[in-house]
Amino acid sequence: MSRIVGIDLGTTNSLVAYLDDKTGLPRVIPDQDGKVLLPSIVSFTPAGVLVGEAARRQLVRRPETTVYSVKRFMGRGYEDVKEELCYFPFRVCPADGIVRLQVGDREVTPPEVSAIVLRVLKERAEVHFGEPVDRAVITVPAYFNDSQRQATKDAGRIAGLDVARIVNEPTAASLAYGLQRLEHGVIAVYDLGGGTFDISILKVKDGIFEVLATSGNTHLGGDDFDRAVVLWLLEDIRERHGVYLGGDREAMQELRLAAEAAKVRLSSTERTTLTIPFADFTYHREIGRGDLEKLIESLVAKTLGPCRLALADAGLRPSDIDEIVLVGGSTRVPLVRRRVQALFGKTPHSQLNPDEVVALGAAVQAHILAGGITHMLLLDVTPLSLGIETLGGIVSVLIPRNTTIPTSARELFTTSVDGQRVVDLHVVQGERELAKDCRSLARFELSGIDPMPAGMPKIEVTFLIDANGILQAQARELRTGKVAAIEVKPTYGLSEADVERMVEESFAYAEADVATRLLIEMRNEADTVLTHVERALRQGRDLVGPEERARIEAAVGALREARQGEDRDRIRELTSELNRVTEPLAERLMDAALKRALSTRRAAEILEGP
């Protein structure tokens, strides 16, 4: 069986991990610069698509076409997100169905943006192993509904990955912990990431990780902390400088980045200073940890309700929890730790890096699926109740929340009019009594029913939630035994045809994207060499003759010109040419530096005496 990697597709950062056969432990895969976290940011520039750190640098320059935190939009509709759109600089098309982002003249869906991030991780893994990687386990927040899971699976497919399993982030984290110290007991995993919050309660026994209950909020995380700080900064700037920057996309992006950085610093220091140079003035502000805590207090409190609900669903009291595991970058915030500790009455622990633990757990699950681990088994649950809309818009629950998956339910349906040949079903997810208050998942159309008097046909529909937490449905007419055709129209999803088209398009983009990335990397290398040469010319003023200086300056000029163009090979050639003509100068500089070092040492030795 082929290799399967584990991927944490995060709101803020994404990463890929695998299980090392030699040590039996999961490991994250770094990029060529040794960096593990790939910022989940995609920038659509006229020259091509940038991902990760390169895209992050475009946040302020191209706020409208640089997409970040796209996970908040996965599997959602315009109506779901329109209230928070004012915080995002990019445009969302007001249309029915799933969210569509308008970037330049291109319209993209959240799964396509996520696919771009996934493809970079796929390539990273391929470079690491020196062979193609086409299967992955991808993690999602435990509280993700069916549409959000399906959107994540679609993203994988668009990126050319066969998604072997969608795994819940907190349960993945528990696997990473469990692999290292297999223990018995009840664990609570508190997972507060960039955009989502999950709480999962598991019982671990004999290698079986059984999730008892899970709850959460798919719209609560570090992004919301940043937002609270930004709103406060906006008011402060208005008071002190008399301008309101709310409508200025670039300024808002600067503020957001500064707020995020300050928040991170305040986890390890008591006070910090923000300095943001704007066009007309420089904003300077000191902020204390107490100020931040006042701003985020109510947000942190919002995580405690789901914790209590999960405990109640598991039939447990806080004191029944043996261990609390913290996952997600936002659990570094001291206030979060204090609140969790107060709720459970125990010190939470976080020996594994909270940024990496989910990816590590995904790698463990990948290895289980590949047949490499047989003593561990994860039994997860569905986070939300699944039901169908009945007469009067009331929901009839078929599968209650926190049911162990895979799970199935059967229901009988019939017709209400003589000769009726089609029956429509509306499937929803959620805990409310009315269908309109729940999440609409899909409309199913049962067709091909033989004409019979009303109430005569007996159509049995089997709803099955698979191990990914994704719904499958099958229908059968009991009298004839005929399998009824079932057409699924997802309310917030891509159709099969959409996904197919995106998979094809992504191949076309993939080539263009690789070319763009290589060009950008080449330019970066040219820039590095140019900077070095300039410094060498300054430092070695007295070491260069006029003829040599002219040669170097000519090479510099040629490279600068080529750098503006798109010809990657020419940039590479001229970069090595510049390296070549400056080699003698570099050697002389090195000699001079060595001599200086030796003479100072000798002087020091003389001064110190024998």
Added chain:
Amino acid sequence: MNHFDVFGLERRLRIDLELLQRRFHELSRRHHPDFHQGAAPAEQAQALETSALVNAAYRTLRDPIARVDYLVRLEEGRETREGATVKPTAPPALLQEMFEIQEALQEAKAGGLGASDREALAAQRERLLVRSRDEEARLTGPLSEAWDNGAPDEHARLLGELKEGLATLAYLKTAIDDLGAVLDGDQETHVTHRRH
């Protein structure tokens, strides 16, 4: 195959939960889709279906009330869930009482909730919670024991008692939830009684 058969258990209301969990783990290890990833599609589909059945059976049997409910349906030959199930019958006195509670709730809602109304309703809820717990204890304790030890000719009567107990619990739960909705507002706090 019914849920008891899945775990090789006798059709009884009082079961060894340790044994149930052990068998559940064994069956999960054998059938969970995780361990059949490399198999042919037909085998994968089979694993998925078996695994779903095992999970459903475990969920039902580990909960003593769900277990009673399942056994009653099994005894009456209504194994699968149906759209319009036969409504369970509760004692007439209980029905009268529930009707009065609903009336009081309507009045309280119509007239706005004063502090004394609130107090009275909260006290009412407390009383119902206690009764609900008592009824649960009776159903899963003495009544379950009586069923397991009952002679065949007593089964019809005992089955009736089990059904009445289930109906009483259902009515009490509805009343408690309705009181909760009025007292706690629109919050989703229907977590009154669940257990593992």
